[in-house]
Amino acid sequence: AQxxxxxxxxxxxxxxxTVTLxxxxxxxxxxxYLFWYKQPPSRQMILVIRQEAYKQQNATENRFSVNFQKAAKSFSLKISDSQLGDTAMYFCAFMSPKINTGANSKLTFGKGITLSVRP
Amino acid sequence: DVKVTQSSRYLVKRTGEKVFLECVQDMDHENMFWYRQDPGLGLRLIYFSYDVKMKEKGDIPEGYSVSREKKERFSLILESASTNQTSMYLCASSFRGFNEQYFGPGTRLTVT
Structure with a gap:
C-alpha cells in the first residue's frame, strides 16, 4: 500500500x-501522479499543482513549483513570494493508476501541514 | 466552474440517530468520493463510487454506507451515529482516469 x-x-x-513544504x-x-492541495481556513480544498511521475520536468504554476525527486520518492512544494492568502493547510497526495478497475482515481493523502504567512 | 455542494455545513446529531450526508456535483463526473478529515490524521477515504449504483470501500468504511442512485448525487449514511464519528466530512468528484478531484465545502458533524 502506498x-x-x-x-x-x-x-x-x-x-x-519563500517557503518549502x-x-x-x-x-x-x-x-x-502526485498532487498538492490547499485548504484555506473554512474554505474548500483546491488543487495547487500536479506532477506526473513519467515527466522529468518539475511542474510550475505561477508562484508554486515542485521539486520532484523520483529516486528519493520526494515531492516538495515551493511557494515563492508568499502572500497572506497562502495561509492554509496543504496536503500532499498520491494517485496510483490502476488500469481496468474502478479505482483509478483514488488519492492517498498525507496528514497535512499548516502554513501561516506572517504580515 | 465545477461545483460540488454538500447539504449542510454544520450538523449536530444524537448517538444512535441515522444520519444522511448528501453531495451533489454539476460536472457530470463519473467518480465521487467521501472522506473524513480529522486533526493529525489528514483525509481518509470512506467510500467511493465510479458509476451509478457502483461503490467500493475505502480505508475506513466501518459504520458507514453509501448510495448513488443518480450520477450527480452521492450520499453518505451513518446507520447509527456514534460519538467517534464526530468529524469533518468532505465530498469530492472527478472524471474517470487520472484526474484531479474537486471538493465540496465539507460538513462538520458533531454526534453527542
Whole structure:
C-alpha cells in the first residue's frame, strides 16, 4: 500500500519570502501522479499543482513549483513570494493508476501541514 | 466552474440517530468520493463510487454506507451515529482516469 508522509505539522513564513513544504511517499509502482492541495481556513480544498511521475520536468504554476525527486520518492512544494492568502493547510497526495478497475482515481493523502504567512 | 455542494455545513446529531450526508456535483463526473478529515490524521477515504449504483470501500468504511442512485448525487449514511464519528466530512468528484478531484465545502458533524 502506498503511504504519504508530511513530517512537518506546522510552518511559518514571512510575507514575500519563500517557503518549502516537504513530502515523501512510498510506492513500488513506476507510474503515478502526485498532487498538492490547499485548504484555506473554512474554505474548500483546491488543487495547487500536479506532477506526473513519467515527466522529468518539475511542474510550475505561477508562484508554486515542485521539486520532484523520483529516486528519493520526494515531492516538495515551493511557494515563492508568499502572500497572506497562502495561509492554509496543504496536503500532499498520491494517485496510483490502476488500469481496468474502478479505482483509478483514488488519492492517498498525507496528514497535512499548516502554513501561516506572517504580515 | 465545477461545483460540488454538500447539504449542510454544520450538523449536530444524537448517538444512535441515522444520519444522511448528501453531495451533489454539476460536472457530470463519473467518480465521487467521501472522506473524513480529522486533526493529525489528514483525509481518509470512506467510500467511493465510479458509476451509478457502483461503490467500493475505502480505508475506513466501518459504520458507514453509501448510495448513488443518480450520477450527480452521492450520499453518505451513518446507520447509527456514534460519538467517534464526530468529524469533518468532505465530498469530492472527478472524471474517470487520472484526474484531479474537486471538493465540496465539507460538513462538520458533531454526534453527542
Amino acid at each position: 503511504t504519504v508522509t508530511q513530517s512537518q505539522p506546522e510552518m511559518s513564513v514571512q510575507e514575500a519570502e 516537504s513530502c515523501t511517499y512510498d510506492t513500488s509502482e513506476s507510474n503515478y
